[in-house]
Amino acid sequence: MSPIAVLTRPAGRNDALAEQLAARQWTTVILPALRIEPLAPDAATFPHPNAFDLIVFVSGQAARAYAEQWRACDPAGRWPASSRVAAVGEATAQAIAAAGLGLAQQEIVAPDPRGASRDSEALWPAIAALQPAPRRVLIVRGEMGREWLAQRLRDSGAVVTIHAAYGRHAVIWTPANIALLQGWADRGVAPTWLLTSREGIDAVVANLIHAGVLPWWWHCTCVVTHEKLAAYLRALPTGGAGAPVVKTCLPTDTAMFNAFVAT
DSSP states (O other): OOOEEEEOSOTTSSHHHHHHHHHTTOEEEEOOSEEEEEOOOOTTTOOOGGGOSEEEESSHHHHHHHHHHHHHHOTTOOOOTTOEEEESSHHHHHHHHTTTSSOOGGGSBOOOTTSSOOSHHHHHHHHHTOSSOOSEEEEEEESSOOOHHHHHHHHTTOEEEEEEEEEEEEOOOOHHHHHHHHHHHHHTOOOEEEEOOHHHHHHHHHHHHHHTOHHHHTTSEEEESSHHHHHHHHHSTTOGGGOOEEEEOOSSHHHHHHHHHOO
């Protein structure tokens, strides 16, 4: 039997990785844990880029959603040269460059690609090195997110605006999905799961509890994209010593693929 990968990123984000895994004789099952819903902008309060020295996108989804909102509010707008842009990693930088903002990837402030993580902590040294230091900063994210970077910027003297460009909502899996999980549990099949956010982990666990298969899931393997997610898994009330085997990798398709196929 070929190994099974369960890919839980939102719809449309799993296809390339699924193709790579299929080429290595993996069976891939796409079970999005979260549904992404872009938020309609309020033209009267939309944070236009020319009001900020620096705009930080926390994800590719943030860049795509903000670009759609900006075009809706200012169809003829051009990205101002005075508004620098930052990304938490190269995948986000690629998404920004492809979002139609008129920015090239080499113009985007990003963490050192040789670093071990792609997060706010990794991005901060690159922002702190900017001259002149940004004083008006926009952070574009979902409706919920971490405050670490915003606080560091405020501590440095910047005025920070948080803008929610999209919402993330837990997906309730279908009866067919639930039956698939129960069949795996009955047969002792242990897939490898991709988990890329705390909210996604919570949604997956809720579906597993609904299916009555959570004890089985603790015998599976999980691929996560940050050590914080590995720690979150182990800290769940139903985790601890019985938590799944966890592999940690960078949040790129190549890194995730390598984590799945590594022996």
